[in-house]
Amino acid sequence: MNVPLSIKWEGERLIILDQQKLPHEIIYITLENMKEVHDAIITLKVRGAPAIGITAAYGLAIEAQSYQTNSMIDFLEYLKRDAAYLGESRPTAVNLVWALDRLLKAASPIDSVSDAKQILIEEAKIIHKEDEESCQSIGEFALSLLEDKTKVMTICNAGSIATAKYGTALAPFHLGKERGKEFEVFACETRPVFQGARLTAWELQQSGVDVTLITDSMAAHTIGAKGIEAIIVGADRIAKNGDTANKIGTLNLAILASVFGIPFYVAAPSSTFDLSINNGEEIPIEERKVEEIININGKAITPSNTKVFNPAFDVTPAKYITAIITEIGIIYPNYLENISTQIVDSIEKEKDYENK
Numbered sequence: 001m002n003v004p005l006s007i008k009w010e011g012e013r014l015i016i017l018d019q020q021k022l023p024h025e026i027i028y029i030t031l032e033n034m035k036e037v038h039d040a041i042i043t044l045k046v047r048g049a050p051a052i053g054i055t056a057a058y059g060l061a062i063e064a065q066s067y068q069t070n071s072m073i074d075f076l077e078y079l080k081r082d083a084a085y086l087g088e089s090r091p092t093a094v095n096l097v098w099a100l101d102r103l104l105k106a107a108s109p110i111d112s113v114s115d116a117k118q119i120l121i122e123e124a125k126i127i128h129k130e131d132e133e134s135c136q137s138i139g140e141f142a143l144s145l146l147e148d149k150t151k152v153m154t155i156c157n158a159g160s161i162a163t164a165k166y167g168t169a170l171a172p173f174h175l176g177k178e179r180g181k182e183f184e185v186f187a188c189e190t191r192p193v194f195q196g197a198r199l200t201a202w203e204l205q206q207s208g209v210d211v212t213l214i215t216d217s218m219a220a221h222t223i224g225a226k227g228i229e230a231i232i233v234g235a236d237r238i239a240k241n242g243d244t245a246n247k248i249g250t251l252n253l254a255i256l257a258s259v260f261g262i263p264f265y266v267a268a269p270s271s272t273f274d275l276s277i278n279n280g281e282e283i284p285i286e287e288r289k290v291e292e293i294i295n296i297n298g299k300a301i302t303p304s305n306t307k308v309f310n311p312a313f314d315v316t317p318a319k320y321i322t323a324i325i326t327e328i329g330i331i332y333p334n335y336l337e338n339i340s341t342q343i344v345d346s347i348e349k350e351k352d353y354e355n356k
Helices: 034-042 051-063 073-085 094-107 114-143 171-178 196-208 218-225 250-260 333-356
Strands: 007-010 013-019 026-032 150-155 186-189 211-214 229-234 237-241 244-247 266-269 311-315 325-328 330-331
Touching: 007 051, 007 114, 013 051, 026 034, 026 051, 034 051, 034 073, 051 073, 051 094, 051 114, 073 094, 073 114, 094 114, 114 171, 114 266, 114 325, 114 330, 150 218, 186 196, 186 218, 196 211, 218 250, 229 250, 244 250, 250 266, 250 311, 266 333, 325 333, 330 333
Parallel strands: 150 186, 150 229, 186 211, 229 266, 266 325
Antiparallel strands: 007 013, 013 026, 237 244, 244 311, 325 330
16 A cells, blocks of 8 residues: 555654645645644544544653653653643543553553653553554455445545555555455545545555545435445443444434444554543534634635534444444454443553463
8 A cells, every 4th residue: 555654653752644734735744743743633633533542542642751850759640741731632542541541551660750751652552553463354354344335435534644554445455456356435524624525535555545525515416326245433431231323413313324224333452442531422522613614715715704614423222233344353343332342451451461
C-alpha cells in the first residue's frame, strides 16, 4: 500500500501527517510538547480514534520528560494532571483515555523518575506497534465477511491515516488490493468537514482501490441504484451492549442497511469498547464549533446569525449492527453477552501474559 503513515516516531520525536492539509498537500509536522499534541487532536490535524490514542500516548510521554522532580509521588501527580488535560481533547473517542490510562499504569509501579520516563516512551511505542498489528487482523476478519461481496459503502475515514496502518473499516480494501481482490467502494463525503471526500477518497486512490464519492444524502439512492452489498464503518466508542458511537451520519446508514436487507458491519479494535458504559445513551457526544457548518473554505454559506446544532457523532443501536469486527475475532449478537465474554477474556489473557 502507498498510503503515507499517519504517525511516526523518529529520533525521539513525534511526527504526524497534518490531515488538515490533505488531499492537496502531504505535510508532516513535529509535535514537541503536550499543548501541541492537544491542539493537533482538537483541530483534527490527527484524527481517528486509534491514531488519537497513539498520539496522546506519545504526547504524555514527551511531556513527562520535562518534569523537574526526583519524587515519584510528585511525578505521578504531574502525570495524572497532564493525562486529564489530554483526555478532554476529544471526549467521545474512548481510545484516547484508554491509551493514557495504560501509560499511567505502566509508570505507577516504577521506583525512579528516570526509569519511569523511559517506561512511558516504551509503552507509547508498544501501543503504536500493537495498533498496526491489530488493524491487519481486523482487515483479515473483514475480508472473510466480504469474501463474496465487492460493492461496499463507508462513511468518514476509518483508514490507514486514522490508525497506525491499514485502518479498521478500510483495512479489507487495502489488504484486498494487495492480494488481487477488487472492491468497488462508495464513500460518503461526510459533512461537516468532509473526511470522506478529503481523506477516504484520497487514501483509497493511493492504494489503487476503485472508489466513488457520494454526498451523504445520496446514500439511500446509491444503495439501490448501484447494488451496494454491505456497509462497513469504524467506531469511536462501543458500549457494553453493542451500541456504537461513530461519525455523524453513521446511524442513517445503519437504518438504510436494515431497510435494504444488507449487512452493516462495525470494525474497531478491542480498545474501542467501553465496558463501563451500559448502552449508547451513556456515551458522551462531542459538539463542535458552528463554523464547521456555516463555512466552507473560510467562506460563509448561511445567513448571518443562523442557529446551528453540530454533534460530531451519532449512536447506532446494536440492533442494526450485523457484526462487530475486532482484532480478536468477529462478534455477533447477542452483543450484551458476547462482547462481555470475548473482550473480557481477551483482557484477562493480556493480564496473564503480562504477569508471567
